[in-house]
Amino acid sequence: METAPMLTWTLQQEIPIPPDVTSLLVDGETAVASFSTFRDSATFTTRRLIVRDAQGITGKKVEIYSLPYSMISMWSSENAGMLDFNSEIELWTRAGHIKIKLAKGADIRRIDSLIAWAVLSVAKA
Secondary structure, three states: OOOOOOEEEEEOOEEOOOHHHHHHOOOOOOEEEEEEOOOOEEEEEOOEEEEEEEEOOOOOEEEEEEEEHHHEEEEEEEOOOOOOOOEEEEEEEOOEEEEEEEOOOOOHHHHHHHHHHHHHHHOOO
16 A cells, blocks of 8 residues: 655755754764755755755745654665656655655765665664
């Protein structure tokens, strides 16, 4: 039985780590890579994925999602095909199912390797 994704995010190109992400980190945690999203950013750290989602007309309201790597139990990646222009990564977590769409310019293999590093190396440490 197929379940609908709980959350859907769209990642675009890789960007420098946003300076305001630093205030979200705990002791011993460092930012590794960031990607732009529709209105904000998603950052892979040494412990979790942080997605900042600016909302409203002004974008001053910000919702922050924090997904510890230890919560990810499985993932899949699907690159764009001949007639399908969208790449996707899906995460199955203890909190639910998350779909990450990748816009043109986002490197699916880079993001897939970041998730593999996070789940297989970091989460086990």
